[in-house]
Amino acid sequence: MDRRRFMISASALAGAAAFGLPRRxxxxxxxxxxxxxxxYAGSEITIVWEAGLQSLDPLNFSGPKWEAATGVKVKVIExxxxxxxxxxxxxxxxxxxxxxxxxxxxxxxxxxxxxxxLEPLDAMVDKYGYRDELQNIAPVYRDNQMTVDGTIYxxxxxxxxxxxxxxTDILGDPAIQSAFKxxxxxxxxxxxxxxxxxxxxxSFITEHTGGKPYGAAFFRDAPYxxxxxxxRFRVEGGKFxxxxxxxxxxxxxxxxKVFSDWVEENKWMPxxxxxxxxxxxxAAFLQGDTAMTISWPPxxxxxxxxxxxxxxxxxVPKSTIAGKVGYATPPGGAPQLAAGFALSVSASSKQKExxxxxxxxxxxxxxxxxxxxxxxxLRDPFxxxxxxxxxxxxxxxxxxxxxxxxxxGAVSGLLDLSIIQTDRYEEAxxxxxxxxxxxxxxxxxxxxxxxxxxxxxxRIGMDKQKAAYAAWAAKPNAYPAGA
Numbered sequence: 001m002d003r004r005r006f007m008i009s010a011s012a013l014a015g016a017a018a019f020g021l022p023r024r025x026x027x028x029x030x031x032x033x034x035x036x037x038x039x040y041a042g043s044e045i046t047i048v049w050e051a052g053l054q055s056l057d058p059l060n061f062s063g064p065k066w067e068a069a070t071g072v073k074v075k076v077i078e079x080x081x082x083x084x085x086x087x088x089x090x091x092x093x094x095x096x097x098x099x100x101x102x103x104x105x106x107x108x109x110x111x112x113x114x115x116x117x118l119e120p121l122d123a124m125v126d127k128y129g130y131r132d133e134l135q136n137i138a139p140v141y142r143d144n145q146m147t148v149d150g151t152i153y154x155x156x157x158x159x160x161x162x163x164x165x166x167x168t169d170i171l172g173d174p175a176i177q178s179a180f181k182x183x184x185x186x187x188x189x190x191x192x193x194x195x196x197x198x199x200x201x202x203s204f205i206t207e208h209t210g211g212k213p214y215g216a217a218f219f220r221d222a223p224y225x226x227x228x229x230x231x232r233f234r235v236e237g238g239k240f241x242x243x244x245x246x247x248x249x250x251x252x253x254x255x256x257k258v259f260s261d262w263v264e265e266n267k268w269m270p271x272x273x274x275x276x277x278x279x280x281x282x283a284a285f286l287q288g289d290t291a292m293t294i295s296w297p298p299x300x301x302x303x304x305x306x307x308x309x310x311x312x313x314x315x316v317p318k319s320t321i322a323g324k325v326g327y328a329t330p331p332g333g334a335p336q337l338a339a340g341f342a343l344s345v346s347a348s349s350k351q352k353e354x355x356x357x358x359x360x361x362x363x364x365x366x367x368x369x370x371x372x373x374x375x376x377x378l379r380d381p382f383x384x385x386x387x388x389x390x391x392x393x394x395x396x397x398x399x400x401x402x403x404x405x406x407x408x409g410a411v412s413g414l415l416d417l418s419i420i421q422t423d424r425y426e427e428a429x430x431x432x433x434x435x436x437x438x439x440x441x442x443x444x445x446x447x448x449x450x451x452x453x454x455x456x457x458x459r460i461g462m463d464k465q466k467a468a469y470a471a472w473a474a475k476p477n478a479y480p481a482g483a
Contacts, residue, residue, distance in 0.1 A: 028129070028133070029128070029129065029130050029133045029360055029361075029364040029365065029366075030360075030361050030364040030365075030366040030367050032128050032129055032130075032360075033128060033357040033358070033360045033361035033364065034069045034070055034361060036128060036357050037066075037069075037070040037072055037354060037357040037358070037361075038070050038071060040070070040071075040072050040351070040353075040354040040357075041070060041071025041072060042071055042072075043072055043073070043351065043354060044072070044073040044074070044075055045072060045073070045074060045075070045100040045101060045351050045354050045355050045358060046074075046075045046076075046077055046098065046099055046100045046101070047074060047075070047076060047077065047099075047100065047101035047102070047103070047355070047358070048077050048079055048084065048087070048088065048099050048101070048102050048103055049076050049077065049078060049079070049103050050078070050079065050080075050081050050084065050103060050341070051078035051079055051080050051081075052078075053312060053313075053376050053377060053378055054377060054378050054379070055076055055078050056312055056374075056376050056377055057371055057374060057377035057379060058074055058076045059076050061370075061371070061374060061377070062074075062362055062367065062371060063076060065367075066358060066361060066362075070357075072354060072358070074358065077098075077099065081105075081339075084103070084104075084105070085105070085108050085111075085112075085423065088102055088104070088112065088117055088346070089112065089115055089117055091346070091348065092115065092116065092117035092346065092347060092348050093115075095348050096348065097346075097348050097349055097350040099346040099348070099349065100345070100346055100349040100350075100351050100352070100354070100355035101343065101344070101345055101346070101349075101355040101356075101358055101359050102118070102343070102344040102345065102346055103157075103341045103342075103343065103344075104118070104154055104341065104342050104343075104344045105339050105340065105341060105342075105416075106144070106145035106154070106156070106340055106341075106342050106416070106418070107339075107415075107416040107417065107418040107422050108418075108422070108423075109145070109148055109153055109154055109342065109344075109418070110148050110418055110419075110420070110468065111420065111421065111422065112153075112344075113148040113149075113151075113153055114420070116347055117346065117347055117348075118153040118154070118344050118345070118346070118347055119153070119344070119345040119346065119347045119349070119352055119356075120151050120152065120153060121151075121152040121153060121154075121155075121344075121345065121356065122151060122152050124353065124356045124360075125152055125360075128356075128357065128360060130360050130364075133364060133365055134146070134152075134155070136365060136383050136384050136385060137155075137156050137382060137383050137384075138159065138382055138383060138384060138387075138407070138410040138411075139410075139411075140337065140410050140411060140413050140477050141156035141159065141337075141340070141382050141410065142156060143475075143476070144415050144475050144476075144477055145337075145340065145342055146342065153342075153344055154342030154343060154344040155342055155343045155344075155359060155360075155363040156340070156342050156382055157340075157341050157342055157343045157362070157363050157368070157379065157382065158339075158340045158341040158342075158378075158379050158380055158382060159297070159340070159372075159380040159381045159382035159386070159406060159409075159410060160296055160297070160337060160338055160339050160340035160341075160380055161296070161297065161335050161336070161337050161338070161380070161406060161409035161410065161413045162227075162228075162231065162294050162295065162296065162330055162335040162336045162338055162409070163294065163295065163296070163297055163299070163300060163327055163328070163329070163330070163335065163402075163405050163406065163409065164191055164292065164293075164294050164327070164328045164329060164330045164331070164335075164405075165285065165292065165293050165294070165295070165299055165300060165303060165325055165326070165327060166190070166191045166291065166292045166325070166326045166328065167213070167288075167291045167292070167321060167324055167325065167326075168190070168324055168325065168326045169324045170205060170213065170291040171188060171190040171191065171201065171205075171291065171292075171326075172190055176188065176204075176205065176208055176209075179204075179208055180200075180201070180204050180208075183204065184200055184204070188201060188204075189201065190326070191292070191326060191328040192292075192331050193331060193333070194331050194332065195232070195235070195236075195261065195331045195332065197331065198216070198292070198331045199261070199264070199265060201215060201292070202214075202215030202216040202265070202268060202269075202291070202292060203215055203265075203268040205291050206268040206269075207268070211270070213288060213289050213290050213291050214268070214269055214270050214284075214289060214290045214291065215268055215269070215290070215291055215292065216265075216269060216290055216291060216292035216293060217269045217270050217273050217276065217281055217284055217285070217289075217290040217293055218269075218273070218276070218281060218293060218294060219276050219277050219278055219280070219281040219295065220262075220266070220273055220274045220275065220276050220433075220437065221275060221276060221277040222430040222431070222433040222434045222437075223277075223430060224277060224278065225262075225430075225433045226426055226429045226430045226433055227336050227338040227339070227416070228294070228336070229255075229258060229259075229429060229433065230336055230338075230414070230416065230417060230429075231330070231332075231334070231335060231336035231338075231414055232258045232332070233250065233254055233255055233258050234334065234414055234479055234480055234483065235331070235332030235333075235334055235480060236254040236257055236258060236332075237254050237483065238250070238252055238254030238255055238258075239252075239479070239483075240417060240469075241453075241469055243466075243469070243470065243473065246457050246462050246465055246466045246469065247450075247454060248449070248450035248451075248453035248454050248457070249450070250429070250446055250449055250450050250453065251443065251446035251447045251449065251450040255442075255446045256442050256443050256446060259436050259442035259445065259446065260442050262436065263436065263442070269290075270284060270289065270290070274437040275437075278295070281293055281295065282295070282299060282302070282316070282317070283317045285299065285303065285321070286302065286303055286316070286317045286318070286319045286320065286321065287317055287320055288320045288321055294330050294335075296338065296378075296380070297380040297381075297402075297406055298378055298380070300325070300327055300402045300405075301375060301395075301396075301402070302316050302319060303319050303321055303322065303325045304319065304322050304323070304325065304395075304396040304397075304398060304399070304402075305318075305319045305322045305396070306375055306395055306396050306399075307374075307375020307376065308375070310375060310376060312375075312376040313375060313376055322396075323397060323398070325398065326398075326401065327398070327401050327402045327404070327405035328405055329405060329408050329409055329412065332480070333412055333480075334412050334413070334414050334480040334481075335409045335412070335413050335414065336413065336414050336416070337409075337413040337414060337415055337416060337477070338416065339416065341379075343359035343362060343363055344359070345359065365383060365385055368382070368383060368386070369383075369385060369386060369389065369391075369392075372386050372392075373391075373392055373395070380406065381403060381406050381407075382410070386403070387403045387404070387406065387407040387410070388403075389403075412477075412480075412481065413477060414477055414478070414479070414480065415472070415475060415477045415478050417472070418472050419465060419468040419469050419472055420460050420464060420465055420468045421456065421460060424456055425453055425456060428449050428452040428453060428456075429449055431449075432445045432446060432448070432449040
């Protein structure tokens with residue numbers, strides 16, 4: 001996955017101004033980390049960070065702030081998301097000690113722990129009094145993206161979750177509502193709660209307006225679409241594997257329905273939508289060309305115009321829809337917790353304690369509250385205090401509704417699949433999505449994907465993968481509640 005492949009190099013944005021935010025009263029864990037880190041003044045630690053806008057956080061905001069407080073320099077090693085797992089693993093195997101702190105996509109964490117690449121953190125969590133503040137991280141992130149086999153290996157640090165965005169002026173237009181009810185026999189839902197309602201509303205808007213705007217659009221490019229498949233497949237009742245035999249079941253009726261529905265939806269979405277990535281979909285929505293979409297939280301901030309006057313966000317199209325956007329969980333009510341990041345310490349680091357203190361400080365209630373409000377850094381709310389923040393709610397008029405949608409997603413959100421060599425399974429699915437857009441038959445594609453998954457399971461070892469899948473599937477947010 002690389003939701004931010006589109007991002008321009010952060011080095012080209014090094015002059016972007018830090019976003020001024022006040023200090024918070026709750027500073028216990030942050031202050032403890034600062035005081036302890038002063039013993040390392042004059043040293044330098046490295047942290048691996050996603051290349052692009054994300055890296056502006058440690059480059060321009062948190063890195064300089066940490067150095068000013070402790071005297072410890074922070075060197076940011078920018079790595080494209082698609083290469084991060086491999087580079088972290090390679091560095092660990094080489095034992096160079098080149099990396100101290102790490103950004104890790106939570107779905108990778110079990111594989112990295114099995115490889116011995118991540119340092120266990122429990123002892124330092126207790127030494128520096130951080131365990132209580134960790135409890136204030138939203139449970140879906142805290143309980144599923146922090147530990148492996150009961151041991152802490154990372155601090156959930158990014159509330160990535162899919163959100164549905166919809167035009168309140170379009171879906172709330174009395175003429176559209178009246179015509180919709182005349183055709184479908186029920187009130188136009190605002191927003192749609194099921195995929196059947198979504199298809200009814202989206203196709204009707206395109207027909208009624210002549211595509212001005214289109215009823216909806218999504219990013220359909222395979223790296224993004226595979227996350228949307230993971231979500232919608234489970235909402236439709238699908239399971240990834242037969243828990244007893246470990247045979248892949250992505251080619252079940254639920255999987256075929258998702259692929260078939262996508263093909264039908266494309267017919268009333270903008271031409272060429274099957275090639276759209278993050279930027280193309282963002283531009284269409286912000287320019288008023290589509291009435292509904294689903295994406296990560298930054299869309300909601302940028303649609304309101306929040307922070308887009310900064311140089312770092314000069315590439316974001318000017319929003320024409322500020323004040324006209326509603327926020328909700330996607331149809332089915334169980335959004336994908338797509339990707340996200342956790343902060344970890346490299347097991348091969350020669351400065352583990354200094355690295356740990358930096359990530360405790362970054363992740364603390366005080367500092368994370370500042371970081372999730374940086375318009376350019378793409379870190380999304382993940383603590384109860386973030387969702388409840390009066391300051392954040394004041395950022396734009398609809399910010400309270402935005403934070404409520406993120407909080408709802410943090411309750412019902414679905415975990416990314418996380419088993420042994422997850423990315424290889426996802427790559428087969430990504431290839432399947434590309435074949436779908438090339439016009440191949442949904443059932444035939446998914447039969448091939450299932451065959452590839454079965455071959456991978458055989459190579460890894462059925463018993464080993466069965467145990468990994470059982471541990472993942474036992475988590476409360478692996479499948480929708482009641483599934």
